[in-house]
Amino acid sequence: MKPPFVIAVDGPAASGKGTIATRLGAAFGAPVLDTGLLYRAVGVLLQRRGGDLGDAAAAAAVARALTADMLTDPGFRTREAGEAASRVAVHPSVREALFEMQRAFARRPEGAVIDGRDIGTVIAPEAPAKLYVTARPEVRAERRWRQLAGQGEAVTYEEILADIRRRDARDSGRADAPMRPAADAALLDTSEMTIEQAADAARRIVEAARARWEQS
Ligand code: C5P
Numbered sequence: 001m002k003p004p005f006v007i008a009v010d011g012p013a014a015s016g017k018g019t020i021a022t023r024l025g026a027a028f029g030a031p032v033l034d035t036g037l038l039y040r041a042v043g044v045l046l047q048r049r050g051g052d053l054g055d056a057a058a059a060a061a062v063a064r065a066l067t068a069d070m071l072t073d074p075g076f077r078t079r080e081a082g083e084a085a086s087r088v089a090v091h092p093s094v095r096e097a098l099f100e101m102q103r104a105f106a107r108r109p110e111g112a113v114i115d116g117r118d119i120g121t122v123i124a125p126e127a128p129a130k131l132y133v134t135a136r137p138e139v140r141a142e143r144r145w146r147q148l149a150g151q152g153e154a155v156t157y158e159e160i161l162a163d164i165r166r167r168d169a170r171d172s173g174r175a176d177a178p179m180r181p182a183a184d185a186a187l188l189d190t191s192e193m194t195i196e197q198a199a200d201a202a203r204r205i206v207e208a209a210r211a212r213w214e215q216s
Helices: 017-028 036-048 056-064 079-088 092-106 119-123 137-150 157-173 195-215
Strands: 006-010 032-034 112-116 129-134 186-189
Touching (some): 017 032, 017 195, 036 056, 079 157, 092 112, 112 119, 137 157
Parallel strands (some): 006 112, 006 129, 129 186
16 A cells, blocks of 8 residues: 655755644645654653653653653753753663654554654655755854743854754764665755755655655
8 A cells, every 4th residue: 555645854954854843734734743852751751750861760750751742841842951861862762752642643544744863764765755954054053042032042143053963973983873864855955045945855855755655
């Protein structure tokens, strides 16, 4: 049987993949799952309980208890939450605990847009449409800095650039599920694009994949 029309959107922090995923969800009438939020929630909830981000068993217990209705907390969107997320994401037991929630989303008969780091490689390798969205670290740092400053966080561009480089290294260096493009992903470098141009380019890539999927 034909797999549901799942669009996997992977890429590093602040590459534009979140905005692109939201736009694709609207364009193709599909629900969107931001999987970064799952890791952010695990990191923040663990810290709020006084737990240690390096404690794999404690982090996995938080991950196992996580449900979709717990994801609306604005505290998961902060700079600190991004750092906590990437530290709990290195534990294989945490990734395993979050696997089924993501897989269930990928099985929805109406299709789905799922954004993250390992969607096209681990979570939904059968996805008919895969994008790997990237941009130069300096461009990503500038975007993230504007976003966080808009949320009222007191942080400099240089601090954000250092965060991004550290997170890229940690996400790429994971032994299991390292951040990398799937062999069949379309690469989209948004460094020189406005968000409108990037969303448009993504939509065209997915329309072509959709046409292939409809004929399959
Ligand atoms: O995308 P976002 O910045 O919200 O992700 C936060 C962190 O969560 C990433 O730096 C990464 O370490 C982790 N993550 C992951 N796998 C995913 C999504 C996020 O390891 N599918």
